[in-house]
Amino acid sequence: MNKADCQGTGYKDPTSYLDNKPFETEARNARDTGRCLSGTARDNSMAPGGKINRPKTDLQKNVLKRRRLITREKRRKHKIVGAVVDKDLITVHHLKKRASCPRANITLSGKKKRKLIKQLRHVQKAKESMD
Structure with a gap:
């Protein structure tokens, strides 16, 4: 053939x-x-990798750093500030939370609101009785 x-x-x-x-x-x-x-x-006696634990080059580091900075700036610009329902009644915990994450949506439960109002009333009565 x-x-x-x-x-x-x-x-x-x-x-x-x-x-x-x-x-x-x-x-x-x-x-x-x-x-x-x-x-x-291709000679198949060696593994195709060779990238494990290789240190990043300066260019790679700069690119990653730049991307981090850009995303941080975007987050700062497009920040949505969470709503505070009762501005008069705010606790220390909420202030701390506000400092760490301004986007936190802070709402008080009815129980906590009643307790805070009662506490403020007692403080005002104590001030009036001292005067």
Whole structure:
């Protein structure tokens, strides 16, 4: 059977690997010189990685730092300040929360509101009785 007879039929001649000698020598030369070829000529004795625990380059660090700064600025510009329902009645805890996260939506429960109003009333009575 000739190669010309089988052309276009998808049949591969079992001796066709002998025709690839120039490619094999190229692969061998690449392996000896340390170059890497794509596809089947690559030497599979080593792992394909080599990136683990490699320190970041200065360029990488700068890019990451710049991205961090940009996102921080965006957050600052588009800050949504949470609503405070009762401005007169605000506790120390809410002030602390406000300082750490201004977006916090601070609402008082009915129970806490009653307790705070009662506490303020007692403080005012104590002041009046002292005068």
